[in-house]
Each structure stands twice: as structure tokens, then as C-alpha cells.
Amino acid sequence: MEGRAGKPIRCRAAVSRKPGEPLTIEEVMVDPPMPHEVRIRVICTSLCHSDITFWKMKDPPACFPRILGHEAIGIVESIGENVVEVSVGDTVIPTFMSDCGDCLDCKSKKSNLCSKLPFKVSPWMSRYESSRFKDLNGEVLYHFLFVSSFSEYTVVDVANVVKVDPLLPPNRACLLSCGVSTGVGAAWRTAGVEPGSTVAIFGLGSIGLAVAEGARICGATKIIGVDVNPEKFEIGKKFGVTDFIQAGNDEVKTPSQIINEMTDGGADYCFECVGMASLVHEAYASSRKGWGKTVVLGVDRPGSQLNISSHEVLHSGKSLMGSLFGGLKAKSDIPVLLKKYADKELQLDEFVTHEVSFEDINKAFDLLIRGECLRCVIWMKK
Ligand SMILES: [Zn+2]
Ligand SMILES: [Zn+2]
Numbered sequence: 001m002e003g004r005a006g007k008p009i010r011c012r013a014a015v016s017r018k019p020g021e022p023l024t025i026e027e028v029m030v031d032p033p034m035p036h037e038v039r040i041r042v043i044c045t046s047l048c049h050s051d052i053t054f055w056k057m058k059d060p061p062a063c064f065p066r067i068l069g070h071e072a073i074g075i076v077e078s079i080g081e082n083v084v085e086v087s088v089g090d091t092v093i094p095t096f097m098s099d100c101g102d103c104l105d106c107k108s109k110k111s112n113l114c115s116k117l118p119f120k121v122s123p124w125m126s127r128y129e130s131s132r133f134k135d136l137n138g139e140v141l142y143h144f145l146f147v148s149s150f151s152e153y154t155v156v157d158v159a160n161v162v163k164v165d166p167l168l169p170p171n172r173a174c175l176l177s178c179g180v181s182t183g184v185g186a187a188w189r190t191a192g193v194e195p196g197s198t199v200a201i202f203g204l205g206s207i208g209l210a211v212a213e214g215a216r217i218c219g220a221t222k223i224i225g226v227d228v229n230p231e232k233f234e235i236g237k238k239f240g241v242t243d244f245i246q247a248g249n250d251e252v253k254t255p256s257q258i259i260n261e262m263t264d265g266g267a268d269y270c271f272e273c274v275g276m277a278s279l280v281h282e283a284y285a286s287s288r289k290g291w292g293k294t295v296v297l298g299v300d301r302p303g304s305q306l307n308i309s310s311h312e313v314l315h316s317g318k319s320l321m322g323s324l325f326g327g328l329k330a331k332s333d334i335p336v337l338l339k340k341y342a343d344k345e346l347q348l349d350e351f352v353t354h355e356v357s358f359e360d361i362n363k364a365f366d367l368l369i370r371g372e373c374l375r376c377v378i379w380m381k382k
Contacts, residue, residue: 005078005088006032009039013133013151014361015141017065019058022362023150028067028141030153031132033080037125037155039132040074040092043170045149046352046377047071047364048178049205053299054121054144055365061121066142067133070096071177071375072149073170076161083158091166093177095330096145098126098159112189112329117159119324121145126157147177150361152380162334165342171355171377172341172348176334178325179375180351183210183273184337185326186295187218191269195219198263200286201241202255203273204232206351206374207297209239211271213347214326216240217340220269224262226255235374238350256285266292275300281308284320292318297326351375 009030014023033039051068054061076090086092098117105111113119117126123142124130132155133141133148148154164173175181183206187193199215201208204227215223216239225232225241233244243262245255260266266288272280275298284294308320328334340346354376356363364376 008032009077009153011152012358013067013141014069014358015065015135016055016068019062019064020056023068023365025359025361027136028151029134029136030151030155033078033083033132033155034125034128035081036083036127036158037080038076038083038086038092038158038161039078039153039155040094040161041077041153042072042074042149042151042380044174044377044379045069045072046174046375047368049368050145050178050299052365052368063123063142065135065139066123066144067148067151067154068144069149069151070094070145070147071174071179072147073164073174073177074149074154077153085158086161086163090163092161093164093173093334094147094149094154094156094161095177095325095334096147096160097325097328097330098146098157099330100159101331106329112325112327114159117157125155126160150378160330162331164335164338168338168342171352171379173338174377175348175351175375176337179206180210180213180348181328181334181337182297182323182326183207184214184217184346185328185333186271186297186323187211187214187220187269188326189333190295190321190323190327191271191293193218193220193269196221197268198222198224200224200226200259200267200270200283201273202226202271202279202283203298204236204241205273208271208273209236209351209374211273211297212236212239212241215269217345222263224259224267239347254282256282259286263288265289268292270294272296272298274298277304277306280306280320284308284318287318289316289318294318294320296320296322352377355379
């Protein structure tokens with residue numbers, strides 16, 4: 001390690017060169033961190049659906065060649081100027097959401113949407129609009145979600161790292177980088193689910209299951225899962241799902257009609273985790289008039305529109321809100337969730353269905369695409 005600070009590092013990365021084609025493990029050069037940046041040695045990373053979305057995508061904001069990956073944990077190898085928050089050797093979780101701690105939004109308790117380094121699907125680092133990666137021919141490799149963790153080393157802005165307890169198992173802690181935090185946070189922070197409340201979750205993929213887990217921890221007594229696949233109920237039970245509706249199975253009643261009957265007037269909290277405008281409407285219709293809250297977590301096609309009448313809004317008194325990263329402030333909330341894991345309140349083990357070595361990263365893609373896995377952890381070295 002000694003002597004590499006300030007110099008480029010040559011290491012292996014899994015590069016996405018063409019849409020939908022297997023990643024290639026190549027030697028790349030990783031520049032030293034600029035001011036306010038840190039260079040991290042990645043311990044392990046896991047695969048999230050957004051990686052697959054941008055790997056398959058042919059048009060902008062997709063771009064190639066790119067180093068994907070945004071759920072990870074690593075150790076700080078070197079730091080740029082003006083970095084005081086973390087030191088060399090610290091264990092950190094990188095996050096795609098910045099938490100600069102300095103802007104109006106970061107200072108407010110009401111928001112996790114940093115306005116100084118706002119979230120965007122950019123090919124660059126967040127602060128300088130430039131890349132720290134090159135291949136051995138000198139060609140620039142693009143970043144992904146300010147993290148790019150499919151590399152033995154990566155550079156991340158200090159606003160996008162959270163210092164964590166080094167004794168936690170890395171193949172569990174890394175899940176809090178994106179997916180599990182998003183779902184659990186949506187129930188805990190965005191919705192503020194209370195003990196005894198009723199919850200409906202549309203889509204029981206890993207985000208929906210994480211919402212169930214969050215709702216379970218918050219003390220919800222009825223957690224209704226809605227999915228087209230009936231096998232999701234068995235999986236969902238492990239995360240607190242108490243009731244199940246197979247979408248499209250009832251030829252007479254819609255899921256919202258069934259939920260209204262089951263809850264005597266609508267669920268307190270509804271979550272859309274698929275990314276379909278029609279399902280947002282269905283979730284909204286499932287929530288209780290007067291106080292029902294619907295939280296949108298799913299990522300729909302750009303430009304897709306909601307169609308809710310203003311009368312419906314006026315007469316129902318319901319809320320509809322979006323939630324990026326579960327409304328969590330990364331630096332303060334991730335350590336709270338890790339403490340809940342250490343105290344055996346929050347389940348993380350159950351999300352990890354597969355683990356592979358870095359050489360087998362393309363297997364992780366196959367597993368997730370075939371729907372055979374919730375989270376596949378990829379170990380950089382084993
Ligand atoms: Zn900020
Ligand atoms: Zn993700």
C-alpha cells in the first residue's frame with residue numbers, strides 16, 4: 001500500500017463495453033483521488049437491478065465503456081486534499097446519494113436530496129464532471145452512480161461515503177449501500193410506519209421485501225404483499241408479509257378493491273415497488289382516505305405520467321410521495337440500520353441468496369435476470 005498514494009493504481013475491473021454483453025475483466029488504471037475524494041479498495045459488491053437496467057440500455061443516459069456497480073463496502077486506500085471525515089484504513093460504504101452535510105437540504109431533517117451534489121445518472125464523478133478510470137490504451141471509462149464498485153479500486157466523493165464498523169460482515173453490510181436501505185428506509189423514514197398499522201406493498205422483489213422488513217421492524221401488524229408470482233408469498237413471509245394477493249388472479253376485483261375490504265377502508269401505508277404508473281394509481285386507490293400515504297419507489301420509463309383526477313385528490317385527503325434511497329440520510333441513518341442488524345432486529349442474511357467471486361461476476365447477472373436471486377454478493381478476493 002505504501003507509496004501508492006497520489007499515484008494511479010493498476011488493478012482489475014469488470015468493464016461494461018457494449019449494451020447487454022458480458023462484462024470483461026480487464027486491467028485498468030485508477031487515478032488518485034482529487035480534493036474531497038477518497039480512493040477505496042473494494043472488499044465486496046453486490047448486484048442491484050439498476051446495474052442491469054443500465055447494462056442493457058442502448059441509449060443515453062446509458063454510456064459505454066462503463067464500470068457499473070453501486071452496492072459495496074471497502075477500505076479507504078488514500079484520501080485527497082480537504083478530506084477530514086475519513087482516514088486511510090477506515091471501512092466505508094459508498095452510496096449513490098450524496099450527503100454533503102452543508103447545503104440547505106442536507107442540513108434539514110426533512111430531506112435527503114443534497115442540492116450541492118445532486119443525484120443524477122452521470123458518467124462522471126459528482127464534483128468535477130470527470131473520470132478517474134482509464135483502460136490500458138488510455139481510453140476513458142465512465143463512472144456509474146458516483147460509485148462504480150465493479151473494480152478492485154474505485155474513487156468516490158467524500159460526500160458519498162459512510163464510515164462504518166469494520167467488524168461487521170462485509171457481505172451483509174454492503175447491502176445497505178442501495179437496495180435494502182431504500183426499502184427499509186421507505187417504511188421507516190419516508191412513510192413513518194407506526195406500530196399496529198396496515199401496509200400494502202406492490203411488487204415483492206428485493207426492494208418490496210425490504211419495505212416489508214422495514215414495516216415489520218416498525219411494528220406494522222398487517223403487511224399485504226401484491227405480486228403476479230404466487231411464489232413470492234413464501235419468500236415474503238420471511239420478511240414479515242402476513243397476507244398475499246396474486247395480482248391478475250381475481251377476474252372481478254382489483255387488488256385495491258380487495259385491500260379496501262381486507263383493511264376495512266384502505267391500508268395506512270402503500271408502496272409501489274415495480275415502476276408502473278398504473279400500479280401507482282392502484283396503490284393510491286388502496287390507501288385509506290383521510291390519512292393514507294402512498295410511497296413511490298419503482299422506476300418507470302422516463303416521461304411516463306400519472307393520471308389521478310384533482311377531485312380524487314381533493315376528496316380523499318391522501319398523500320402521494322416519492323422516495324429516493326428510502327428518504328435516508330446516508331451518513332446518519334446507515335449506522336443506525338447497521339446497529340439494528342448487529343442487535344438482530346434487522347435481517348440482512350436472508351437477502352443474500354448467492355455469493356460469487358469477481359471472476360464470476362457475469363453469473364451474478366444471469367442469476368438476477370432469471371429471478372433466481374435476491375442479492376448476489378461478489379467478492380473481489382476470496
Ligand atoms: Zn448537501
Ligand atoms: Zn441499486
